[in-house]
Amino acid sequence: MLNSHPDTHPAQGIVTQLRAYLAQTDLPDDGRLPPERELSAALGVSRTELRKALDVLEAEGQLWRHVGKGTFMGSRPLDTFADIAALARRSNPAEVMRARLVIEPEITRAAAFTATPAAISEMRLCLTRSRQAETWRQYEGWDTRLHRTIAEATQNSLLLGLFDTLNAVRRAVTWGRLRTAPVRPLPTHHSFAEHDAIVDAIEHRDMAGAAAAMRAHLQTVERKLLEKQMRAANED
Amino acid sequence: MLNSHPDTHPAQGIVTQLRAYLAQTDLPDDGRLPPERELSAALGVSRTELRKALDVLEAEGQLWRHVGKGTFMGSRPLDTFADIAALARRSNPAEVMRARLVIEPEITRAAAFTATPAAISEMRLCLTRSRQAETWRQYEGWDTRLHRTIAEATQNSLLLGLFDTLNAVRRAVTWGRLRTAPVRPLPTHHSFAEHDAIVDAIEHRDMAGAAAAMRAHLQTVERKLLEKQMRAANED
């Protein structure tokens, strides 16, 4: 009825019409444009033709669509670059250790500012349990839980998420054969005193001290790891 | 006040009763045990007393609980927070800002140590382009790229991945209506000088200075954001 003269390719005209609409219309913050059914009615074209025009713009990369979600301007948001497996593949133990040295002291510093008494007593529990551990596996469990409790104490779910990601990559990265010995942790294990120092600093709201203690602890872990690596290399 | 009294008599019996129940009962695959209300009825004890017993077992690390989920045997599954959308849903602009303040200065510090001349000249390019930006969208593009170039300069793919995660969450979080104004960035925009200071410090291998400059920059951004929020609130 309306376009009684199909002189040119009709789709092309609808594309320009759609471009004009997008240029002059205020889109919401997320760049979402109206659903196809509404838009086709607003533009006075059929949904079929509108979809052809949208196909063109999508091929040009100017918008992206998804069933149930809608149609959005801009480029499709890259989903989950935080793929643990991919990260672990690209990374290596040395990088993980350096990343921990960058991230965890600052998380500890923040935790010293925000930790609740409940969080601190949970840290103390981890200290006690890790000392009572009969196997290295148990010890590692409490050690991991201590570090995560510190991250939780920041009361920042995003920081906690980043910590978890870091932790997941740490476990996923191949640490070669340098694994824990089957003997039980000795009471002179370096981490005990270092963990105590960290929690003490947090309890005293000593932000600088907490960060320094965590950094010192991780540096010790790094050194021990290198020594193990050396020994393993010499055994070959 | 906490555990001055061992109070072995009442709770201890329920703990053993609960242990016996857990030993003889077939739990589902996920290790979930009945809700407290059912379990207390089944064991013939009050919920208060059952909860005391559950507290003991939880402190021992034999089970974990979560509101809305339930109570489960074993150790709490370290929920892999790699999902950007889930993180964004749990987080908020204030958390994102705080997380940036915790993470990015240290990344900048590390970058000051490892940045190559090529990386530094790319940072300089971002500075120039951001000054030439005609729209806020363009400016944001170069600003984002500058920050990412700094993260790349750490030459640590894991740190870069964590930065990307942080950045993705930042974009995914709903910033409400406080969006960029449609005017072009003024030459007196605070970020210009601050960005310069960051890159200068990196170029001079001044790790402490680079971290401080980044922290100052982010604090300015935070302040400006709060001002915007205030203004938006007053307009309502």
Add this chain to the structure above:
DNA sequence: ATATAAACCAAAAAGCAATTGGTCGTTTAC
């Protein structure tokens, strides 16, 4: 005093209806 029962709370889950891009079949128009 202490334990109990009940009520309430917020987080999480489960269920349900509405929305939305994608697809197919039939009808309509020129």
Add this chain to the structure above:
DNA sequence: GTAAACGACCAATTGCTTTTTGGTTTATAT
């Protein structure tokens, strides 16, 4: 005759409500 238009349907997704669940508080009773 051919292509557009229309309608119906589908599955993914969202938004909302209701239910469940651990955690907390309050009043009551023993």
